Amino acid sequence: MTDAPAHAAVKEHQQHPIGLYLLVWGLLFVLSAFSYMVDYVGLQGYLRWSLILLFMMLKAGLIVAVFMHMAWERLALIYAILLPPLLVLVFVALMVSESRYVLFSRLTFFGAAP
Structure with a gap:
């Protein structure tokens, strides 16, 4: 057999x-x-x-x-599809907070435009 x-x-x-x-x-x-x-x-x-x-x-x-x-689908494939857009949103949120800090610093040290 x-x-x-x-x-x-x-x-x-x-x-x-x-x-x-x-x-x-x-x-x-x-x-x-x-x-x-x-x-x-x-x-x-x-x-x-x-x-x-x-x-x-x-x-x-x-x-x-x-x-x-x-x-x-398998969990690994789900993470491969869903995790990158989620991380992009996190990085966008970090950039927004950083941009507010840069604006605050510029207004503090250089003053407002006339």
């Missing part, structure tokens, strides 16, 4: 139910409707932009998790 060669092993392919995709499409539609309602209602200021950004991030998260199959 010989074992079957390793290359002849049958790989199982996981099929996701179509209901999951339909549910996500429905959620994307509802989140888009909420995003449009923010403008229709006429909200202004920080509340408007906060809601628009919240709905945008929720929609992007759903798309990445389900349609790009990140919900079923």
Whole structure:
């Protein structure tokens, strides 16, 4: 008796139910409707932009998790995709705080422009 060669092993392919995709499409539609309602209602200021950004991030998260199959990927691949943008945001925050310090230093030592 010989074992079957390793290359002849049958790989199982996981099929996701179509209901999951339909549910996500429905959620994307509802989140888009909420995003449009923010403008229709006429909200202004920080509340408007906060809601628009919240709905945008929720929609992007759903798309990445389900349609790009990140919900079923290995943790290392998830970190490879999600960690760099997160680090870019941290560096942007550091640069903003540094720019405020530079402006403060320039105004302190050189004075305001006439």
